[in-house]
Each structure stands twice: as structure tokens, then as C-alpha cells.
Amino acid sequence: MTTCFSSSLLRPSFTTTDLCFPWHPPNPSRKIYPIFLRNDSNHSPRIFARVLQQGTGVVSPDDVSFQPPAIQTEGDDKEDARRIFDEFAPIDTDSEDKAPSSSTRARKKIESEDGFENRFKLRNGKEVFEEKAYLVGVERKGDTENAFGIEESLKELVQLADTAGLMVVGSTYQKLASPNPRTYIGSGKVAEIKSAIHALGVETVIFDDELSAGQLRNLEKTFGGDVALAQMEYQLPRLTKMWTHLERQAGGKVKGMGEKQIEVDKRILRTQIGVLKKELESVRTHRKQYRNRRISVPVPVVSLVGYTNAGKSTLLNQLTGAGVLAEDKLFATLDPTTRRVQMKNGKEFLLTDTVGFIQKLPTMLVAAFRATLEEISESSLLVHVVDISHPLAQQQIDAVEKVLSELDVSLIPKLMVWNKVDRVANPEKVKLKANKEDDIVCISALNGDGLLDFCNAVQEKLKDSMVWVEALIPFDKGELLSTIHQVGMVERTEYTENGTLVRAHVPLRFARLLTPMRQVCIT
Ligand SMILES: Nc1nc2c(ncn2[C@@H]2O[C@H](COP(=O)(O)OP(=O)(O)OP(=O)(O)O)[C@@H](O)[C@H]2O)c(=O)[nH]1
Numbered sequence: 001m002t003t004c005f006s007s008s009l010l011r012p013s014f015t016t017t018d019l020c021f022p023w024h025p026p027n028p029s030r031k032i033y034p035i036f037l038r039n040d041s042n043h044s045p046r047i048f049a050r051v052l053q054q055g056t057g058v059v060s061p062d063d064v065s066f067q068p069p070a071i072q073t074e075g076d077d078k079e080d081a082r083r084i085f086d087e088f089a090p091i092d093t094d095s096e097d098k099a100p101s102s103s104t105r106a107r108k109k110i111e112s113e114d115g116f117e118n119r120f121k122l123r124n125g126k127e128v129f130e131e132k133a134y135l136v137g138v139e140r141k142g143d144t145e146n147a148f149g150i151e152e153s154l155k156e157l158v159q160l161a162d163t164a165g166l167m168v169v170g171s172t173y174q175k176l177a178s179p180n181p182r183t184y185i186g187s188g189k190v191a192e193i194k195s196a197i198h199a200l201g202v203e204t205v206i207f208d209d210e211l212s213a214g215q216l217r218n219l220e221k222t223f224g225g226d227v228a229l230a231q232m233e234y235q236l237p238r239l240t241k242m243w244t245h246l247e248r249q250a251g252g253k254v255k256g257m258g259e260k261q262i263e264v265d266k267r268i269l270r271t272q273i274g275v276l277k278k279e280l281e282s283v284r285t286h287r288k289q290y291r292n293r294r295i296s297v298p299v300p301v302v303s304l305v306g307y308t309n310a311g312k313s314t315l316l317n318q319l320t321g322a323g324v325l326a327e328d329k330l331f332a333t334l335d336p337t338t339r340r341v342q343m344k345n346g347k348e349f350l351l352t353d354t355v356g357f358i359q360k361l362p363t364m365l366v367a368a369f370r371a372t373l374e375e376i377s378e379s380s381l382l383v384h385v386v387d388i389s390h391p392l393a394q395q396q397i398d399a400v401e402k403v404l405s406e407l408d409v410s411l412i413p414k415l416m417v418w419n420k421v422d423r424v425a426n427p428e429k430v431k432l433k434a435n436k437e438d439d440i441v442c443i444s445a446l447n448g449d450g451l452l453d454f455c456n457a458v459q460e461k462l463k464d465s466m467v468w469v470e471a472l473i474p475f476d477k478g479e480l481l482s483t484i485h486q487v488g489m490v491e492r493t494e495y496t497e498n499g500t501l502v503r504a505h506v507p508l509r510f511a512r513l514l515t516p517m518r519q520v521c522i523t
């Protein structure tokens with residue numbers, strides 16, 4: 001699962017055109033392990049490596065069976081590459097007690113000018129440390145059969161990095177003629193990355209590529225870090241050692257940046273982990289409370305599902321004025337929100353916004369995503385929102401449907417919404433096409449176009465999940481009658497001596513409430 005963009009998604013410091021982003025399409029059939037290599041100043045490659053395992057689960061160091069180093073370079077001179085990698089290799093082992101060198105002082109000066117503390121940014125009300133990131137894409141022979149093209153996949157990675165609080169300052173890629181996963185980027189590319197690290201003050205390098213255990217080991221050795229973002233917490237006690245060690249690589253005979261800096265770094269990690277945990281916990285609690293409250297209400301629940309950035313939150317806001325965060329950013333919505341939609345004809349349904357789907361799902365979002373999935377399975381109707389203006393709309397539809405097909409939701413009725421018709425070259429043509437298909441409605445969530453049609457279509461589809469009842473409602477139960485009108489589809493009412501005879505489709509939960517009256521009616 002993974003995510004996409006206009007330049008407004010990107011930070012002000014760069015634009016889409018700054019990014020040279022040919023990219024290898026992620027292959028859903030394989031595990032992708034982007035490696036984050038962190039270098040903390042323009043001059044000191046204080047680096048650690050971490051792996052973000054895509055998909056569910058968390059990789060642990062024990063899961064990685066190391067084999068002999070197996071970096072093979074392609075096209076370039078292997079010796080050359082080895083030399084470049086060697087520059088990052090550990091050197092001295094006991095430089096900790098030595099006086100700070102001029103390079104350390106210069107680095108500190110740069111960091112203070114850079115406003116280290118200023119780089120804690122507030123995002124969605126939470127404090128994150130904004131790191132400068134550089135992306136490295138690798139396309140292997142055979143990758144091209146993937147539905148998502150290189151550029152799109154790379155853009156998604158930009159958005160993911162952005163969402164993760166990183167500032168993407170540049171990127172590069174390399175095409176490898178061999179599908180062999182043991183073949184890795186050549187020395188020229190390594191040199192290019194190295195010079196970018198220095199020139200752009202890059203702190204995090206993200207490789208989006210499948211890495212063999214050998215490569216992993218090599219990178220781990222080369223860059224000195226233990227591996228895994230998901231393992232940050234696990235690594236915490238070992239960071240002091242690791243970063244001191246990396247310090248030595250940076251300057252040779254220099255003293256490390258000192259305990260203070262190391263403590264700051266650890267604090268950053270702890271903060272990030274803590275924020276994440278709290279956030280996911282609150283998602284869960286929130287969802288549970290909402291669900292419990294909702295179950296007592298007979299109004300049908302409609303869930304908006306769809307690829308990230310499709311416009312789900314915008315649609316919810318338009319229909320309900322909910323003020324739900326809608327942003328041109330990956331996973332703007334983490335905490336699903338439910339609002340009551342009241343139609344002009346008095347009908348009601350509950351509309352739930354959900355976390356967007358993506359072809360690759362970052363580990364840190366998995367928990368939130370699961371909360372959403374639980375939500376989906378309890379809906380009366382799934383509305384699949386599609387950004388029809390997106391060049392890869394069909395691939396995004398396929399990605400979402402694939403996820404849905406893996407869930408236990410096949411019996412829930414579905415409605416597809418083609419959103420952002422205002423952005424397509426020929427809206428009329430698109431609308432015509434939608435009209436020819438069953439269960440597709442064209443809308444612009446942004447300007448409100450087609451929303452009435454949407455609500456009507458929702459009502460029609462909800463019928464599929466309702467049950468047919470005939471009930472005699474006593475006159476003193478007038479509130480039941482108005483609820484039937486609100487949440488159900490009334491076909492006919494008839495006033496009799498004993499009450500009002502109603503024939504209607506109503507949500508199952510509500511039908512149960514009517515059971516005694518149905519019996520009256522039948523007898
Ligand atoms: N032009 C246009 N832009 C739209 C429309 N609907 C949404 N957008 C824009 O698309 C971007 C994404 O919208 P969101 O509503 O945040 O998308 P989402 O599906 O909730 O995304 P996630 O929460 O990340 O899954 C925002 O910049 C919206 O303003 C539309 O109908 N037309």
C-alpha cells in the first residue's frame with residue numbers, strides 16, 4: 001500500500017521538478033525493505049541504518065539470517081565501489097576520550113546555525129524531528145511488469161517520507177540489467193549518493209529496494225548501524241555504542257559529539273516511538289468508543305474506503321461539515337471519523353472516513369490500518385472513492401479491491417465513486433462513462449458536484465443491506481414511525497384503527513426492534 005502527489009504535497013524547500021525520480025515499481029509479491037541511512041551533518045557521516053519493513057509485522061534482527069557479504073556492483077569497477085564503501089568503514093575504536101577536533105567544532109557550529117532544536121516541527125499537533133532525506137531507487141530487470149510505474153512509485157515514496165516527517169531534498173536511481181537480488185548499485189552511484197549527502201546536508205538516505213541478507217549485512221557493516229526502523233526501540237540501549245562508533249568513522253581521531261548529543265538523539269527516537277504508540281493507542285480507544293455508541297443507534301453505517309488521497313475526507317467534510325483533516329498528503333486520516341449525514345428528504349446514514357489504502361503499507365501505520373479494517377467489516381455499505389483524475393486510477397482501484405477481497409467484506413454492498421471529476425480533461429466524457437456502468441457515481445467532493453446523486457445512490461444501495469418489514473406501529477409509538485422514515489426506505493403507510501401499518505426496508509438492527517409489531521401485523 002503506498003501513496004501520491006501534487007507539488008503542494010511536498011515541502012516548500014523543493015518542488016516535484018527538483019526531484020529526479022525514475023523509480024522502480026514496487027512489486028507487491030516481494031518484500032521491500034527501504035533502508036534509512038542517517039548522517040547527521042554536512043560534514044560528519046554519523047550514520048545509522050534502519051529498515052522499514054513494508055507490510056504487516058515487524059522484522060527483528062533474529063529474522064535476518066546473515067550470509068557472507070554479497071555486494072556485487074554492476075557496470076562499474078567493483079574495487080572502486082569497495083573503496084567508496086570502505087570510506088564509511090569503522091576506523092578507530094577508542095577515540096572517545098580525545099579532545100574535539102576542529103571538524104567537530106565546525107559541525108557543532110553548523111548544527112547550531114542550522115537550528116537543531118528548530119527542527120522539531122509540529123505536525124498534526126505532534127512534535128516530530130524533521131530530517132533531510134535522500135531517496136535512492138533501484139529498478140531491477142523484470143520489475144517493469146508491476147502496475148505502478150517508476151515515477152509513481154517514487155512519488156509515493158516521497159509522500160511517505162513526507163508523511164513520516166522527513167524532508168526529501170533529492171533523489172537518484174539506478175537501473176540494473178540483472179534481476180539477481182544480489183546485484184547491487186554500482187560505485188558511480190555510491191559516489192553520487194555520497195556527494196549528495198555532503199552537498200545537501202542529507203541526514204537520511206532511503207533505499208527502496210529488496211536487499212539480500214548479504215547486502216543487508218554489508219550495509220550494516222558499511223554504515224555501522226543496526227538495522228530497522230521498526231526496531232528503533234529495540235536498538236535504543238545500544239545506540240550510545242553505535243553512535244560513538246560512527247563518530248569515529250566521521251573524523252578519525254575525534255572525540256564523539258559527546259553524551260549530550262547522543263542523549264538528544266536518543267530522545268528523538270524515544271519521542272518518535274512514544275508519539276507513535278500513543279497515537280495508535282488513541283485510535284483504538286476512540287474507535288471502540290465510537291463503535292459501542294453506534295451499535296445502539298439503528299442508522300446504517302456507510303464506510304468510505306479508497307486509495308490514499310482519493311478525497312474521502314473531503315467528501316465527508318462536504319456532506320457533514322465535519323472539519324475532518326483533508327490534506328494533499330499520505331495518510332492524512334489516521335483516526336477514522338464517523339458523522340451523521342442528513343439528507344434533504346429526512347433520510348440519515350452514518351458516514352465513516354477511513355485510513356487510505358496504499359499498495360505498500362509502512363509498518364508504523366499498520367495498527368491504524370487494522371483499526372480501519374475492523375470498522376469496514378461492520379458497515380452496511382462500502383463506498384469506494386476513486387481519484388479518477390489520477391493517471392493510475394485503475395491501478396489504485398485494483399490495489400484497493402485486492403485488499404478488500406482479502407477481508408471478510410464480500411457480502412457488504414459496494415458503491416464506487418469517481419471523485420475529482422473537476423480535474424479531468426473531459427468531465428462530460430467521464431460522467432457518460434460512469435453512467436453506463438452499474439453502481440458508479442461521478443462527483444467532485446471539492447466543489448460539491450454530484451453529491452445529491454451520491455446520496456440517492458447511497459440510499460438505493462443501502463436497501464440491499466436492509467430487510468423488508470411490514471409492521472403495525474401503535475399510535476403511542478410515534479417516535480418509531482419517524483425513525484423508520486429516517487433510517488429506512490418506506491414504501492407505503494396506511495392508517496388503521498390500531499395504528500399505522502408500515503411497509504419498508506429497514507436496517508437489520510432496527511428490524512429487530514420492530515419484531516413485536518411485525519408479529520402484530522402478521523397476525
Ligand atoms: N480538484 C479536486 N481535489 C480534490 C477533490 N476531492 C479532494 N481533493 C483534494 O485531494 C486531496 C486529498 O483529499 P483528502 O480528502 O485528504 O483525501 P483522503 O482520501 O481522505 O486521503 P487519506 O486520508 O490520505 O487517505 C486534498 O488536497 C483535497 O483538497 C475534488 O473533488 N477535486
Ligand SMILES: [Mg+2]
Pocket residue numbers: 312313314325326327331332333353354356
Ligand atoms: Mg483522509
